[in-house]
Amino acid sequence: MRLFASLKISARALRRNKMRSLLTMLGVIIGVGAVIASVSLTSGATKEVEDQVSSLGENVVNVFSGNFTRGGMRGGWGSAPTLTLADSAAIAQLPNVVAVTPEVRDREQVLANGQNWNTLVMGESPSYPQIRNWKMARGAMFSDDDVASLAKCAVIGQTVVDQLFPNQDPVGQTIRIRNLPFLVVGVLAPKGFNLFGQDQDDTVVVPYSSHMHRITTRRFVNDILVEASSSDTINDVQDEINELLLERHHTTDPDFTVRNQLELMDMVTKTSRTMSLLIAGVAAVSLVVGGIGIMNIMLVSVTERTREIGIRMAVGARAADILVQFLIEAVTLSAFGGAIGIGGGVAFSMTVSNFYGIPAYTPYLWIIIAFASSALIGIISGFYPAWKASQLDPIEALRYE
Amino acid sequence: MNSKPVIQLRDLYKTYRSGEVEVHAVRGVSLDILKGEFVAIMGSSGSGKSTMMNMIGALDRPTGGQYLLDGVDVATLNRDALAKVRNEKIGFIFQGFNLLSRTTALENVEMPMLYNSRRIPAQERHVQAAKALNLVGLGSRSGHHPNQLSGGQQQRVAIARALVNQPTILLADEPTGNLDSQTSIEIMGVFQTLNDQGITIVMVTHELDVARFTKRMIVLRDGRVVTDEPVQPRSQADVELGKLKAAQEAVQLH
Structure with missing residues (x-):
């Protein structure tokens, strides 16, 4: 089965039920959008703090x-x-x-x-x-x-x-x-x-x-x-300063404190890292929920289109062809939802940023992560319905009303 | 006429098991269908003709016996190999047309080519599908959706779809079951024309009128062949259509 033809068939099937496709995508859209928005706002804040820390000088x-x-x-x-x-x-x-x-x-x-x-x-x-x-x-x-x-x-x-x-x-x-x-x-x-x-x-x-x-x-x-x-030698330098000053001040109990920029950066970014972890958790939950929605709709879709599956099998579609067709449909749903979610999240964070004057910054890595995980959710949640479709008996499927 | 058998059934059995009860749908059918034949398989419901059809169409495997299609023993093939056989050697025509709705006639006809083991470029798919539609007299309707076509036209689309991969046999399951008598005759006319061009056609029907258009009639009862004889006299679609029109004029139907 040709990939492009499969894509076309999927697009047609999804367009046939616009409202249903949209509602199904909504789970992924909201999940991904919320993640991208909060990531943008927290990394905006983190980046600002990091800029300030590095404005103190580097290394x-x-x-x-x-x-x-x-x-x-x-x-x-x-x-x-x-x-x-x-x-x-x-x-x-x-x-x-x-x-x-x-x-x-x-x-x-x-x-x-x-x-x-x-x-x-x-x-x-x-x-x-x-x-x-x-x-x-x-x-x-x-x-x-x-x-x-x-x-x-x-x-x-x-x-x-x-x-x-x-x-x-x-x-x-x-x-x-x-x-x-x-x-x-x-x-x-x-x-x-x-x-x-x-x-x-x-x-x-x-x-x-x-x-x-x-x-x-x-x-x-x-x-x-x-x-x-360099940032590689900064810890060595810190240790050597410590030793040198202890020796020079003839003491074992330091009467001075040595800190480096990396430590300061760590302290500052620790909270934002906790925040990111929390977001990742929320993202995982919302993507699972979105995935369940997709699986549900794909199961409905497979049942609805049993006859179509039978016809395709009768004219020579193999189980793998049917599997791929439905998988592509699920992935199209979730990836499209993910893309809309990313766009929505970026738009939302930019609006908030403009409105409240707080910086927003969407790291490319998170865009890739968000898109990849929504596509992955499509594959995972679409697999069972697609497999079920591919295992239909063509005679039974053709007889299905 | 070429006398090479395209379908060879040897002591074919099909037994379903539903719970404790064994249902013997087909019990020991042996027959040869030669290239260029036009065969009607008849029988009342429960006679096993649909089961026969499914097995001949490589949708189902016999539980006993041998089925050689073009020399290949279909009974031993796995699911994917069966799909390949259906795609390349068999053209299906159904009672309910079984077209994909919201897909144009042309796209419906193109569909079997999507599953061909040879990669067929989109351009060639269009050309082949258009050719098949012309063959059944629907060239001008290629952009229409099934719900914009009459029953007879839909069945013509289905015939075009069945023909598009140049199959060894055309397999029709009650092709006129959903059509009025005039359209039925027209469809049989299409079949006769195709058969005259050398295409082997096997058709399941329970209507004797329809079976009269074929060349050979096989009657099944309780899973066994009870009659296998040439159709004599054979109906010709154009003649029958003329008669019908005359009869319709007589009662001023038109």
């Missing part, structure tokens, strides 16, 4: 100093003075470490242009934009020489530009921090809000040496950012 290992505890009050990561510039320099010597920057942070009132603005002033090394995967919108990052000379220069974020230099090019202008003039040498490209809702562009970056000696007087850094050579 980044964070080293925080331990938490500072006094009288039961715990200061949180970075509050205890344990990490030094020497630690940072030592880490830079480790294998598979591409770039390192010590970080010192402080909120300061920044003045310029007759305006003032309270912002986060960070002391960093020149590798900071590279580690954070952050481009310069204008100008350039300060250099190692600037660090060495405690230069009074700064790179500022877009929010600070908007507040202090509206409609002006800030590069070459001066900002004052604690009454010290800092020359603006560059502007960071807008990066938006981070995972924790902070405006990343609301910042002024200065050489860490200038920060530690001119703006504040510190001997310790808040944390150290380390970029590993």
Whole structure:
């Protein structure tokens, strides 16, 4: 039996009972549609979070100093003075470490242009934009020489530009921090809000040496950012940093915390993975229900068309021909339902996304999975009715009224 | 005329078992049907003629004896091989036409070619089906659905469908059972024309009038052949049609 001819026969049979075919497909349509819609919305949310995590930089290992505890009050990561510039320099010597920057942070009132603005002033090394995967919108990052000379220069974020230099090019202008003039040498490209809702562009970056000696007087850094050579080496780098710092701090009880981006990503995606699992469960149930509907209708169809089966057998259709014909019919029903469901699900999630302003993203893999499993459901649920049809006795079938 | 037998039945038996009771539908039928013959198998209901028909048509297998169709022992074939025999060697014509509704006449005629072991391209299927429809005088109706055709026209479509794979025998089961007398004669005319072209036809009927159009009459009773003789005198469709029309004019039917 020719495949194309079988398809034509199936299409004709399904068109004959449009309403019934539609109702039968509805089970698969709703099941697949619901799955695609929820997958789109959850992966939209997950993707957004992942984008934010990777906006922190790629293959980044964070080293925080331990938490500072006094009288039961715990200061949180970075509050205890344990990490030094020497630690940072030592880490830079480790294998598979591409770039390192010590970080010192402080909120300061920044003045310029007759305006003032309270912002986060960070002391960093020149590798900071590279580690954070952050481009310069204008100008350039300060250099190692600037660090060495405690230069009074700064790179500022877009929010600070908007507040202090509206409609002006800030590069070459001066900002004052604690009454010290800092020359603006560059502007960071807008990066938006981070995972924790902070405006990343609301910042002024200065050489860490200038920060530690001119703006504040510190001997310790808040944390150290380390970029590993790749995601394969990131765990090794993390382990080596741990060992190195334990040795350098002469302790077995770590007074610091080392985290990497992958762990952070894991934490963030764990919930969405649970969600996906739940969706998969719902999908399985709804597809089984849809499959039962298809099997039911196919059994009805086989009974209704007993005479047709008899005629076909009388003119030479083999059992396999009949089996294939009904299987194709079932698969056509379910695959068509699946396709409509996918379209409906994508449309629904896009509508919701537009309406509520939440991101939606349908992974191609899920479209393939949804389509394949609806086709599979057709094969599974269509097999018994099709087999039953193929085993009919042609004489009995011809006599059937 | 070629005297090679296309159908050879040797001591053919068919026994059904319904519960405890054994039903002997056919008990020891032996006969040869030669190429080019036009045979009527007659008998009252329960005589075993339908069972005979099913076995000759490779829809059913005998429980005893031998059935050679074109030299092949059909009794030993499996389901798929039987389907192949039905497809290639036998053309079926039924009392109730058994056309697929909502399918055009042309598509109905094409259907047996879908199940051919040789892959027949769609274009060739169209051509062959159209040719078969022309042969039964329905070339202009190929796009019509069965419910748009009269009984006689539907039966012509069924005959075209039976002919399309160039079978060894045409097998007709009460082909005029659902038709009025004039249309019956017309259908018998089609059969006679086909037979004159050398096609072997075996027809089951319980009407003597219809059987008179054939060349040989076999009567079954209780599963056995009781009469097997040439039809004498034989009716000719065009003559009978003329007579009928004259009779109809006499009573001003038209």
